[in-house]
Amino acid sequence: MAKSWQIVLAGEGGQGLILAGRILSEAAIMDGNNVSLTSSYGIAARGGYSEAQVVISEQEVYYPKCASPDLVLALTQQAYDRYAENVSDDCLIIYDSKDVSNTKGKNEAGFDFKEALLTLGNLKVINSLFLGVILKNRDIVSRESMIESLKKNLPPKIQDINLKAFSYGLDQ
Amino acid sequence: MAVKLSYREYFKEEALPLMWCAGCGNGILLRAITDALADLEIPPHQVVVSTGIGCWGKADDYMKTHGFHGSHGRALAFGTGIKLGNPDLHVLALMGDGDALAIGGNHFIHAARRNIDITAIISNNFTYGMTGGQYSPTTPLSYKTTTSPVGVAEPAFDVCGLAEECGANYVARSTVYHVTQLKRFIAAAIQKKGFTVVEAINTCPTHFGRRNIPGDSVEMMEYVKNLSVPKSRYEKMDEEEKAKHLVTGELVNKDRPDFLSVYREINSVESESGRGEGK
Amino acid sequence: MxxxxxxxxxxxxxxxxxxxxxxxxxxxxxxxxxxxxxxxxxxxxxxxxxxxxxxxxxxxxxxxxxxxxxxxxxxxxxxxxxxxxxxxxxxxxxxxxxxxxxxxxxxxxxxxxxxxxxxxxxxxxxxxxxxxxxxxxxxxxxxxxxxxxxxxxxxxxxxxxxxxxxxxxxxxxxxxxxxxxxxxxxxxxxLEIMDRKKPIVPPEEYLPYQYDEEDLVPPMAAYGDKHILHASSTCHCETGYSNFKYGTNRQLLTRLKNKIYNYIDEIIDVEYFGPEDADVTLISFGSSSRVCKYAVGLAEKEGIKVNLLRLISIWPFPDREVQQALARTGAAVVAEMNQGQLIGEVNRVNTTNTPVHLASGIDGELIRPEIIMTSIREAVK
Incomplete structure (x- = not known):
């Protein structure tokens, strides 16, 4: 069976989930994979539930959605509740330990994103931070490709702080 | 001196006789258009007439220029694509009052706002003639039609006022009685870049006249003649008198840059380049 | 950019x-x-x-x-x-x-x-x-x-x-x-890029809707050319001008149909996916057909042999290809995100009376594999 990943990034609008999905997807393409990235969000231009689903495979991706996620990032309780009951036991859930309180406590890891952001001194780099945390837990893409993708997708002015946030997540 | 072009260069004589009723002014309007084109010496292949649906929508059948006969109310929308597809063309949108202002009203106001380089020539006979004489957006309040048997309950649109408010570069009103003036306005409109409108008040003895104007074609023409007054006289009228008349003349004449000029300037469009050779 | x-x-x-x-x-x-x-x-x-x-x-x-x-x-x-x-x-x-x-x-x-x-x-x-x-x-x-x-x-x-x-x-x-x-x-x-056929006759001989016998398509002038183009939404003859004579409408509608249906092989495009012979053939198109490919694998795990006929061109409907697929399979499942539109066409060409089931995705999301699997299981019951 060829290697494949199904990753869900869920939270709310403004957390850079879709951009993070793009960065992860482009890194996976650099690694030579096929990728399918879908997103869903409400009709409001800002805020509300938001998620990106990334399917990465060495083979052609038939079903572009995450039928059985391997990893779910849940930044809000709503996002956590949406997946916690439905994913398989093999699926790792990384949740925001400040925003998500009701957890099932199995194959999951809480992370205090807000505290990390305060340490980093920038609240806008949450997506680079959680990409680091994700990569720390699962080798979905190579670190080199991820760094290259981060650089490609972010304006030069904010690259340094985002790379710092990514490394910070990776070191946890 | 070069031989002057004749309207026959544009008019398709073999399509005669005209399909319009005796006493209808559409033939006069068609002659005014073809005369204007001849006076301006515009080669027929550089002209496209875009017509709508209705009596006046049949005008393209009598034209030897390029022709487009589309759907009801959309002559300006098709014309917009025709013009932007080949900006060297002179595009004339020939529309009736229902065509231009009811079903096509949205295209009319936006063509004027955008200032697309098209000349709209509206034959306003105050009614839907081809469908049997129903009331249109220019039927005067209380006039009778087949769908307003005791009088229409809606006030009429002022075609020229609407065009002016929406930003047209040139707006003029004449009638099929004032043939020379009509031709002059059409020629001026064609020469002017941007959205230009000529409203030709037309006669419809068959439907509008029969229910509202005592007499026949001659009285119908008299009605149109008396309905229209030049600007100088109109301005001296009191409100009550004004309401009973339509002002004629060149009502707007300005030089706001047309859509494509603005678009190309803003987007720094170079001349048309070949496939895949964009910047 | x-x-x-x-x-x-x-x-x-x-x-x-x-x-x-x-x-x-x-x-x-x-x-x-x-x-x-x-x-x-x-x-x-x-x-x-x-x-x-x-x-x-x-x-x-x-x-x-x-x-x-x-x-x-x-x-x-x-x-x-x-x-x-x-x-x-x-x-x-x-x-x-x-x-x-x-x-x-x-x-x-x-x-x-x-x-x-x-x-x-x-x-x-x-x-x-x-x-x-x-x-x-x-x-x-x-x-x-x-x-x-x-x-x-x-x-x-x-x-x-x-x-x-x-x-x-x-x-x-x-x-x-x-x-x-x-x-x-x-x-x-x-890339292979096609361009419309331009007239080869001199302008004075050009009739905008006079077609070539070989493909029933009239060469096309453009507005601004010396070849005068008259295009009408009213019934028209080869001059492009409106024409109400008996026979004109039949001639025009027949040619419009034949210029496409007589050359249908230039249009029809289908993909066959999965084993050549199967218990169930999925017939689908667009994004649903991807889920069908996924379902082929799921069915295999359940021991059901499933293949897919994917319609890449859907109109004109590929009568022949669908008919042949139906003749070769035990049952068919049409997967589409509606309440059954393409399936009507499939049934129209079903001369072998092959059982045809519908997998209908109308939940406001990409049709779920489970919906298709349910229909596959139904089809082999």
Whole structure:
């Protein structure tokens, strides 16, 4: 069976989930994979539930959605509740330990994103931070490709702080 | 001196006789258009007439220029694509009052706002003639039609006022009685870049006249003649008198840059380049 | 922005816009509507760089009209829309068909009727694509299933439009329109691009609707040429002028049909997926067909042999290919995101009385594999 990943990034609008999905997807393409990235969000231009689903495979991706996620990032309780009951036991859930309180406590890891952001001194780099945390837990893409993708997708002015946030997540 | 072009260069004589009723002014309007084109010496292949649906929508059948006969109310929308597809063309949108202002009203106001380089020539006979004489957006309040048997309950649109408010570069009103003036306005409109409108008040003895104007074609023409007054006289009228008349003349004449000029300037469009050779 | 090169992540709608540009499209008229607006956005940004024009019309009625107009002025033109906008374009789509104006209409299907679910996928415009405009007429419609195919089928849509002098519908949906996937954009010069046939007779001999016997397609002058082009939405003869004589309508409608149906093999495009012989054959198109491919694997695990006939071109309907597939299988499942539109066509050509089941995805999301699996299990019961 060829290697494949199904990753869900869920939270709310403004957390850079879709951009993070793009960065992860482009890194996976650099690694030579096929990728399918879908997103869903409400009709409001800002805020509300938001998620990106990334399917990465060495083979052609038939079903572009995450039928059985391997990893779910849940930044809000709503996002956590949406997946916690439905994913398989093999699926790792990384949740925001400040925003998500009701957890099932199995194959999951809480992370205090807000505290990390305060340490980093920038609240806008949450997506680079959680990409680091994700990569720390699962080798979905190579670190080199991820760094290259981060650089490609972010304006030069904010690259340094985002790379710092990514490394910070990776070191946890 | 070069031989002057004749309207026959544009008019398709073999399509005669005209399909319009005796006493209808559409033939006069068609002659005014073809005369204007001849006076301006515009080669027929550089002209496209875009017509709508209705009596006046049949005008393209009598034209030897390029022709487009589309759907009801959309002559300006098709014309917009025709013009932007080949900006060297002179595009004339020939529309009736229902065509231009009811079903096509949205295209009319936006063509004027955008200032697309098209000349709209509206034959306003105050009614839907081809469908049997129903009331249109220019039927005067209380006039009778087949769908307003005791009088229409809606006030009429002022075609020229609407065009002016929406930003047209040139707006003029004449009638099929004032043939020379009509031709002059059409020629001026064609020469002017941007959205230009000529409203030709037309006669419809068959439907509008029969229910509202005592007499026949001659009285119908008299009605149109008396309905229209030049600007100088109109301005001296009191409100009550004004309401009973339509002002004629060149009502707007300005030089706001047309859509494509603005678009190309803003987007720094170079001349048309070949496939895949964009910047 | 310059044209993207090489392998990269791209949204389906962007791939569609680049396919159009690479096919030679230089005019876009449209009205913003979810989930198709990204096509307009790319065109607005890129067309000026190619000497082309983007115009945002006042509505979809005007948008369809404008692309027909620009087509007759000699430009490759297109528009993109969804749901309610597709409904509004229907009247002038008919004008384009009747006047034989090559152009492309992209419909990124969403849930309807009415406003429905504006951001969610459906495949419920199958019949509207076929019969949406009034009157008897043929139509060509293609259905992409991936981002890569959004690019290539858009090019193919333009090529077919030019070859057949007809509007062509690209029937996508929210999934293929807004999914991002890896795509490899080819060198535009390596593409095979078709252009409409121009008249070869001198201007004074030109009759705009006099067709060539070999393909039933009339050579096409453009507005501005010395060959005078008269295009009419009224019944017309070879001069292009309106003509009400007995026989003209029959002649015109017959030719419009035959110019496409007599050359149907140039249009029909299907994909066979999975084992040659199977207990159940899935018949599907567009994004649903991807889920079918996924279901083939799921069924295999359950010991059911399943294959797929994917319709890449859906109109004209590939009668022969579907008929043959039905004759060769034990049962068929038609998977589509509506309550059963394509299945009617499948049943029409089902001369072998093969049991045909429907897997219907109408939940405002990409049809779930489980829905297809349920129908497969039903079919082998």
């Amino acid at each position: 310059s044209r993207p090169k090489g392998v990269q992540l791209m949204e389906g709608n962007h791939a569609c816009a680049w396919g159009a540009i690479d096919a030679g499209a230089r005019f876009y008229a449209g009205y913003p509507i979810t989930p198709s607006s990204e096509i307009a956005e790319v065109c607005a940004r890129e067309l000026p760089g190619y000497g082309g024009t983007y115009i945002q019309m006042e509505d979809e009625i005007g948008s369809m009209a404008a692309i027909v107009g620009a087509s007759l002025s000699g430009k490759k033109s297109f528009t993109a829309t969804s749901g309610p906008g597709f409904s509004l374009m229907q009247e002038n789509l008919g004008v384009g068909i009747y006047q034989e104006a090559p152009c492309v209409l992209v419909d990124i299907q969403r849930v309807g009727p009415a406003t429905g679910l504006a951001t969610q996928p459906a495949q419920a415009d199958v019949m509207q694509a076929r019969w949406g405009t009034h009157g008897d007429h043929p139509i060509i419609a293609l259905s992409p299933a991936s981002v890569q195919e959004m690019y290539y089928l858009t090019i193919r849509a333009f090529n077919l439009a030019e070859r057949f002098r007809s509007p062509v519908i690209l029937l996508g949906d929210q999934v293929v329109g807004q999914t991002y996937e890896n795509i490899a954009l080819p060198d535009p010069d390596s």
